[in-house]
Amino acid sequence: MDIGERILRKRTEMKLTVRGLAKLVEASPATxxxxxxxxxxxxxxxxxxxxxxxxxxxxxxxxxxxYTANIPLSSNVAEAPAQYNTKSLPVLSQVQAGGWMEALDYRSLGNDIEWEDAPSRASDNSFWLRVVGDSMTSPVGISIPEGMLILVDPDIAPENGKLVVVKLDGTDEATFKKLAIDAGMKFLKPLNPTYPTIPINGNCQILGVVIEAKFKL
Structure with missing residues (x-):
């Protein structure tokens, strides 16, 4: 079943006309x-x-x-209430993220797009990115290991101490680091102390600020 079929099925189940659904959605019947x-x-x-x-x-x-699951009454965890104040945003590869500022349109990514729910506070230009490598894995404090999904918002201004996704000059891929600003100088600082700090004065483009991280098990 594709997207159109799912919408049609739900509309039919609710006994809504196209015009009736359009009025509820606040869109046109043609849409x-x-x-x-x-x-x-x-x-x-x-x-x-x-x-x-x-x-x-x-x-x-x-x-x-x-992803709503029926949890047995004997379980020692409670089912979270359904949350509808969300939006679906694309999960990009490092290369796609590197060109996201030029694209800014998920339709340009083709049909094979993975989607994840995100909080409604994220801008429509935001995207998910899967962490690769262990440069942001820390032995203490905040640690964001390989495989975790991070939500990147290009509409938030990068400030000192923020986690950011950047595209370094001469590369096609995005990289994920902590932004450090000291005496007017900017650096990319890995959370893993075994990796070096990278100065970025004029040689990179900040694609966005990370506002959320989550695991997909």
Whole structure:
């Protein structure tokens, strides 16, 4: 089942007309028809509104995956309440992230895109990135090991002490480090003390500030 079929199925189950769903989503009937025919994809506010109306998640609408689980009563953990104040954002490779400032449009990435739910406070230009290597693995304090997903927001100003994703001159890939500013000089500082600090005065582009990190088990 593709995105359009999922939207059509939910609309039919709720006995809504195209015009009725469009009114609830605050979109035009033509836009809803385009979603159902896979001519365009819902995103941003429209995607979140659809999820609320359908009582599901943006991730389910986009790729059919719903991570809500039924937890037995004997379990020693409680099921988290459903959260609908989220948006789905793409998971980029290091190379895709390196060119994200030029693209700024997930449609330019092709059809094979992985999506992850993100808090609604993240800007629509934000993206997820999977950490590679152990340069941000620390023996003390904050540690972000290989395989963790980090949420990068290009619309947040980078400040001293922030975790950032940057593209160094002469490279196509993005790298993830802590920004350190000292006496007007800027450095990229790994959390792993075995890696060297990198001066970045005028030889890199900061792609965004990391605002969230999570594991996918």
């Amino acid at each position: 809803v028809s385009q979603w159902e025919n896979n001519r365009t994809l819902p995103n941003g506010k429209n995607l979140n509104n659809l999820a609320k109306i359908f009582k599901t998640t943006p991730t389910w609408i986009l790729n059919g995956k719903d």
